[in-house]
Amino acid sequence: MEDTSFAIHPEKEKKERTDVWHDIGNMQTFTQVDAVYKFVCDNGYVNIRFYRSDIVRIVMHPFYEPTMETSFALVKEPENVRVKAGGKQEEVELRSDTLSVQIKRHPFRIAVYDRNGRLLVSEGRRGMTYTARGQIMCVKDMRATDHFYGFGEKTSYLDKRGEKMTMWNSDVFAPHNPETDPLYQSIPYFMTIREGYAHGIFFDNTFKTVFDMKSANDTYSFWAEGGELDYYVLAGPTPKDVLEQYTTLTGRMELPPKWAIGYHQSRYSYQNEAEVRDLVEHFQRKNIPLDAIHLDIHHMDGYRVFTFDRTRFPHPQRLLQDLEEAGIHAVPIVDPGVKKDPEYPVYQEGIRQNCFCRYVEGAMYFGDVWPGSSAFPDFTSRSVRSWWGEKQKFYTDIGVEGIWNDMNEPAVFNETKTMDPEVIHDNDGNPKTHRELHNVYGLFMAEATFHGLKKHLRGKRPFVLTRAGYAGVQRYAAVWTGDNRSFWEHLQMMMPMCMNLGMSGVAFSGSDVGGFAHDATGELLARWTQAGAFTPYFRNHSNLGTVRQEPWAFSEEIEEIVRKYIQLRYKWLPYLYTLFREAYMTGAPVMRPLVMEYPNDTHTWNLSDQFLLGPYVMIAPITTPSTFHRVVYLPEGTWYDYWTDEKIKGGRHIMVEADLATLPMFIKEGAILPEAEAKSSTKTPDDAMTFHIYPTEGETEYAFYEDDGATIRYQEGHYLEQRIRCRFAENVVTITVEDTVNAFTPPWKKVVFTLHHTTPDMLITWNGKRVVDAFFDADKKRAVFEVVR
Ligand code: MIG
Numbered sequence: 121m122e123d124t125s126f127a128i129h130p131e132k133e134k135k136e137r138t139d140v141w142h143d144i145g146n147m148q149t150f151t152q153v154d155a156v157y158k159f160v161c162d163n164g165y166v167n168i169r170f171y172r173s174d175i176v177r178i179v180m181h182p183f184y185e186p187t188m189e190t191s192f193a194l195v196k197e198p199e200n201v202r203v204k205a206g207g208k209q210e211e212v213e214l215r216s217d218t219l220s221v222q223i224k225r226h227p228f229r230i231a232v233y234d235r236n237g238r239l240l241v242s243e244g245r246r247g248m249t250y251t252a253r254g255q256i257m258c259v260k261d262m263r264a265t266d267h268f269y270g271f272g273e274k275t276s277y278l279d280k281r282g283e284k285m286t287m288w289n290s291d292v293f294a295p296h297n298p299e300t301d302p303l304y305q306s307i308p309y310f311m312t313i314r315e316g317y318a319h320g321i322f323f324d325n326t327f328k329t330v331f332d333m334k335s336a337n338d339t340y341s342f343w344a345e346g347g348e349l350d351y352y353v354l355a356g357p358t359p360k361d362v363l364e365q366y367t368t369l370t371g372r373m374e375l376p377p378k379w380a381i382g383y384h385q386s387r388y389s390y391q392n393e394a395e396v397r398d399l400v401e402h403f404q405r406k407n408i409p410l411d412a413i414h415l416d417i418h419h420m421d422g423y424r425v426f427t428f429d430r431t432r433f434p435h436p437q438r439l440l441q442d443l444e445e446a447g448i449h450a451v452p453i454v455d456p457g458v459k460k461d462p463e464y465p466v467y468q469e470g471i472r473q474n475c476f477c478r479y480v481e482g483a484m485y486f487g488d489v490w491p492g493s494s495a496f497p498d499f500t501s502r503s504v505r506s507w508w509g510e511k512q513k514f515y516t517d518i519g520v521e522g523i524w525n526d527m528n529e530p531a532v533f534n535e536t537k538t539m540d541p542e543v544i545h546d547n548d549g550n551p552k553t554h555r556e557l558h559n560v561y562g563l564f565m566a567e568a569t570f571h572g573l574k575k576h577l578r579g580k581r582p583f584v585l586t587r588a589g590y591a592g593v594q595r596y597a598a599v600w601t602g603d604n605r606s607f608w609e610h611l612q613m614m615m616p617m618c619m620n621l622g623m624s625g626v627a628f629s630g631s632d633v634g635g636f637a638h639d640a641t642g643e644l645l646a647r648w649t650q651a652g653a654f655t656p657y658f659r660n661h662s663n664l665g666t667v668r669q670e671p672w673a674f675s676e677e678i679e680e681i682v683r684k685y686i687q688l689r690y691k692w693l694p695y696l697y698t699l700f701r702e703a704y705m706t707g708a709p710v711m712r713p714l715v716m717e718y719p720n721d722t723h724t725w726n727l728s729d730q731f732l733l734g735p736y737v738m739i740a741p742i743t744t745p746s747t748f749h750r751v752v753y754l755p756e757g758t759w760y761d762y763w764t765d766e767k768i769k770g771g772r773h774i775m776v777e778a779d780l781a782t783l784p785m786f787i788k789e790g791a792i793l794p795e796a797e798a799k800s801s802t803k804t805p806d807d808a809m810t811f812h813i814y815p816t817e818g819e820t821e822y823a824f825y826e827d828d829g830a831t832i833r834y835q836e837g838h839y840l841e842q843r844i845r846c847r848f849a850e851n852v853v854t855i856t857v858e859d860t861v862n863a864f865t866p867p868w869k870k871v872v873f874t875l876h877h878t879t880p881d882m883l884i885t886w887n888g889k890r891v892v893d894a895f896f897d898a899d900k901k902r903a904v905f906e907v908v909r
Pocket of ligand 1: 387388416417453526527587602603636661663
């Protein structure tokens with residue numbers, strides 16, 4: 121070699137650092153082309169475009185004008201926004217009705233203010249930068265009062281100030297620690313809460329990205345390995361506004377079928393038909409509600425997707441029918457890997473129709489997963505997604521309505537844990553490497569599954585559960601937090617994880633109740649079921665080789681407690697369902713950190729061990745062993761202990777006693793809460809609806825939502841919406857119920873009102889009529905009366 125030119129290989133010289141960060145430099149020109157404001161700088165090109173008056177998009181590329189392409193996350197086209205552009209000597213201002221973008225010329229730096237002149241984001245010594253290798257980074261000023269939320273699925277505490285987080289979808293079986301990062305989902309988005317006001321940034325870049333809210337005292341940054349520096353500033357000013365803005369860009373969930381928000385039982389794996397039937401028999405005999413049983417990978421023939429192992433599951437259709445009669449849905453797992461097997465029709469078809477990922481030169485990509493060497497559908501291509509969608513028919517034909525997508529990071533058994541970054545994705549004729557599209561693989565797979573199911577369910581709502589995803593995943597699937605362990609620490613951690621998923625647009629999330637890996641104990645299962653009963657997604661799941669974790673697996677005492685809380689879940693379904701409707705309409709999460717409702721309250725900023733359901737219900741689980749008390753923070757206002765109705769003044773921390781059978785729960789004054797009866801599954805119609813009212817001086821109201829819980833007819837207006845009002849003044853309680861939308865007739869006719877904290881001398885009226893037959897429970901200080909709808 122030394123005899124050839126190799127001896128003077130240029131790389132031999134390469135001792136200089138390649139990662140020098142170049143500043144974008146000064147603004148040279150500024151032009152407007154239609155609604156896009158274009159800036160040419162010394163070292164880069166920037167386009168700015170308003171999507172709405174409260175959403176502005178900023179895109180930079182160091183070497184050429186930005187393409188203004190968006191990722192698959194975006195569902196929103198820019199609106200016509202009235203913008204005033206003004207150029208002064210030192211800076212350019214772009215002003216909508218809501219935002220003012222102020223751009224300094226020397227050097228090019230961007231600041232965004234809201235309509236009240238409040239500074240949202242700004243750049244100082246550094247702003248937009250890049251390296252010769254095509255990495256890009258944006259550095260923004262950070263205030264001492266900034267707190268950060270969102271970032272999708274991250275371990276550790278609620279407030280991400282002081283954290284540095286990477287987005288690179290990863291299958292992590294090793295214990296999830298506070299430092300374990302990244303996990304399965306990549307949602308490159310966050311919300312800043314500063315002095316009670318919120319704004320957001322969505323960095324729509326599908327390469328590996330890093331958010332650094334840690335390394336500097338007065339700046340934070342977001343970085344990507346490649347692509348364009350493409351981000352949206354969301355104006356807020358409340359946390360709910362930011363979620364409305366973010367989900368305007370990335371979409372909202374559709375309403376799940378009601379069965380999907382019931383209780384799910386899973387294990388890796390229920391191995392055969394007899395085991396599944398035995399499970400059903402146990403749930404029925406023990407009077408424990410159940411809506412879904414998951415079929416993990418053992419249901420397949422040699423882990424070939426869209427097959428059944430006919431020894432273990434000889435009559436899947438009959439099994440599914442029997443489950444259906446018992447009110448139970450089966451949810452089979454479907455992984456992306458398709459076994460390389462010339463006699464396997466799905467593989468044959470995929471090959472013949474060119475559905476699998478390849479290298480740019482044409483060679484197939486194979487990776488090892490459960491079935492051995494496997495090919496991976498290229499979900500970035502529309503035709504492959506519709507092929508995969510058609511495959512769902514294998515399941516829908518026998519009555520399946522929900523699918524569980526696992527391993528879709530994609531996980532591959534090799535050193536890097538995933539697909540070769542050099543694999544090329546067709547991306548509908550706009551080819552890109554896996555390095556660029558890795559983080560969206562799971563999102564595309566969920567899309568294919570969701571739309572395939574939806575098509576074949578002909579008007580019924582599908583349920584999809586996904587492990588991996590990107591921004592926008594909420595449009596297609598619920599997310600569970602993957603392979604946690606039966607550790608108390610993981611019960612603790614699931615709260616901030618799910619709350620931050622909720623702050624990231626994913627309203628439908630949950631953790632494996634009881635813990636996946638490691639052995640659960642009865643006490644852990646009891647406490648986790650208490651908390652899990654109030655997470656949006658509620659599934660007990662455990663790993664191969666761990667102790668059994670079904671509700672009855674430990675002792676009668678534990679079974680009793682677990683039953684009580686699963687039943688409680690069913691009583692609370694109408695309230696939860698109304699919150700899911702809110703998520704569908706506005707993007708607001710079901711499970712909320714306190715900071716969402718009380719952003720001004722310093723105690724809430726990093727409060728990670730209690731959460732709210734909507735604005736009125738506080739859940740404060742016990743998350744340590746042999747512990748029968750805890751401190752609970754109650755924000756300002758008056759609260760009631762859910763179990764005793766004791767009235768408690770808020771704005772302080774309180775000490776609460778809670779034996780193993782008690783989950784501390786508190787209701788805020790002014791709440792109106794619907795409650796159903798416990799039942800064996802959501803298949804059983806409600807014959808009564810109870811409304812609990814916690815009166816407050818003056819007036820309070822609640823918008824109750826109900827529909828058929830199964831079809832998509834609600835999207836054409838077939839639902840019931842009731843406005844329930846309660847006015848309370850000088851011992852007179854005035855309740856009015858008004859159907860604001862009456863296009864669905866619920867099965868229940870009987871309506872029960874329970875007024876908390878009343879006295880016998882109170883005068884009650886309902887829809888203008890004096891209620892004379894209210895029953896007064898002196899012990900509980902409750903007045904109860906019944907009417908017919
Ligand atoms: O790596 O299908 O997170 O819920 O039971 C194991 C078997 C593959 C990982 C999932 C887990 C599931 C398991 N899967």
